[in-house]
Amino acid sequence: MKNKNHLLLILGISAILVVFLATRSKIVVKDEEQAVQKTSSSQEEHDDEDSEEHQMAIPLEVQNKVAAFRKELSGASPTKTQELYSNIAQVYVQASVFDSAGYYFEKIAVQSPNKTNWTRVGEAYFQAYNLALSPQKIEAFVEKARNGFNQVLKLDPNDLNAKTNLGMTYVKSDSPMKAIGMLREVLDQNPNYVPAIMSLGGLSMQSNQFDKALIRFQNVLRIEPNNQNAKIGMAYSLIELDRKPEAKKIFEEVLNGEIDPVMKDELTKTLNSLK
Template sequence: MSRSQILIVVVAIALAAGIFFLPKVVVNEEDKENFAKAETTAGTPEGHSEDDGHNHGAEAGAAADAHATATPEQLMALATARAKYNKATDAQTRARFASELAAAYSTASKYDSAGYFYEIAAETRGGEKSYRQAGDAYYEAFSFAATQERANELGSKARSMYEQVLKNNPSDLDAKTNLAMTYVATTNPMQGIMLLREVIAADPNNEKALFNLGILSMQSGQYDKAVERFEKLVAVNPQHVEGTFYWAVALAETGQAEDAKALFNKVKGMSKDPALAASVDEYLAKLN
């Protein structure tokens, strides 16, 4: 788990916020000239370009971190893929190049643009795989949205793609889990929670659903339930670092200090992430 991921979830738990994802800006270059200029300098947050069909403007400066930049090689790959896409004349060829362009955007961590072009490909090709690619890209962008408005927009796009996936394959529990988490960030979070419970009913050992239910329990202050979820998760996967960390947090919040200390110390031996180690030390200092 990255430092920013740990911090954002811890802050969300403390504030019981509705959105608990890392802010992120997605950048598109407006034309080949901009791509060429960027070959020697890193990209800067600009939001979507109009030629992508959905111009969103710049996000808050606080979100303009390393995630918002692309390497010169990535920018060149984007320029090449975009040139192919723009030159395509028939729908099938354009869909194929839309997928290539989407993949290039995904590689550059510009997930909303990746979702946009995967969606174009999916609308032409159809099929579970195409819609799943679009849904996953939009979900990544949603997960890093810097504002509630942006999260709502991207969550809605992800939902529409995942709904197409589930029409083709109702047993895709990963798609259902992601779909659930987009609902959690809306004014109807219970719909998301019910979907997560459906996933658990179908697969009691589903790690992703257990983790998300644990986090949601913590956000609502239901630490006893969080303990149960994370304990189950770690039983399923003893090497789940994040699950072990949040299990320890939940135990600490329920007054089980000694058990929490033991787990926090275990976490320190499971990961070399300095941010995680710092978070563990902070909790241990409070418990000692």
């Protein structure tokens, strides 16, 4: 359904990845089943220096910034090297080249294996995984993401962020119910953990269980009354449940607030289609 696809562009699969939520709506994403089956037709780019494979073409401006930092790597102290790796990774994050960002975050984490560093590895590869189209890329990135989150959980078994994201890596796998099971485990630990509730809401929408999705988003709004993503999820669920007047009211409320321009354009189109 068109409305459902629009929501998934805006909401994404996991509401806790801020960068992913900000960039997901700017990328043309295929139907979930097609995305898993389709192989990428784009030319892979390889870096002879460090052999990381890029998920997308790298803009010249980004290449120049990265090249400048790499020049400084020669003879750099371990501390300076870590700083430069971080700078390179952040350049890639800003350009939405998440696989390459993960590559450098992992270099940092291997040398300094703390919770923060492994979290950055997991989240970068998780975003690369969600945007990948070829089965080979999906498999490679999901394994990297799982490793990052598992490393976090070894250091802190109660990290609900890592456990939620780890669960969501199973959505496109042969064991999608494992995702739901892990999210429910998170909610057993903290019934009000919004990212897990939002993720379950998104999964309910994917399976066309809009009544359940609506309840999930309503629960989020009881916890966080100003959660824009929950309002959007609720509005799209209401459309699918043929409760369009209620959906229109929510869209108008969201559009009256501060909102990302791309998201605003999508919501405006949806609202106009209801008139």
